[in-house]
Amino acid sequence: MGKVTRKRYTxxxxxxxxxxxxxxxxxxxxxxxxxxxxxxxxxxWKRQAIEGMAGTFSGxxxxxxxxxxxxxxxxxxxIGQLLVERDFLAKASGR
Numbered sequence: 287m288g289k290v291t292r293k294r295y296t297x298x299x300x301x302x303x304x305x306x307x308x309x310x311x312x313x314x315x316x317x318x319x320x321x322x323x324x325x326x327x328x329x330x331w332k333r334q335a336i337e338g339m340a341g342t343f344s345g346x347x348x349x350x351x352x353x354x355x356x357x358x359x360x361x362x363x364x365i366g367q368l369l370v371e372r373d374f375l376a377k378a379s380g381r
Contacts, residue, residue, distance in 0.1 A: 304335035
């Protein structure tokens with residue numbers, strides 16, 4: 287028997303299904319049969335979408351983006367420093 291792997295869903299698909307669940311036009315059971323996904327998974331995606339919306343309006347996403355950009359610039363500076371040190375040591379060792 288072959289190896290069984292989990293099915294992975296794209297973020298766009300999850301968002302589409304979660305939005306349908308939030309709208310409430312169809313029940314979770316109907317959405318489940320429509321998309322072939324278990325009701326529990328749809329409910330979890332719906333909960334994650336609602337929690338994510340609150341973060342969108344609170345500015346946490348923007349703060350996280352600024353933090354990531356700061357981290358990237360700090361890492362680039364460190365890479366530059368290490369390259370200079372490596373070149374200096376290579377010249378000092380007589381390479």
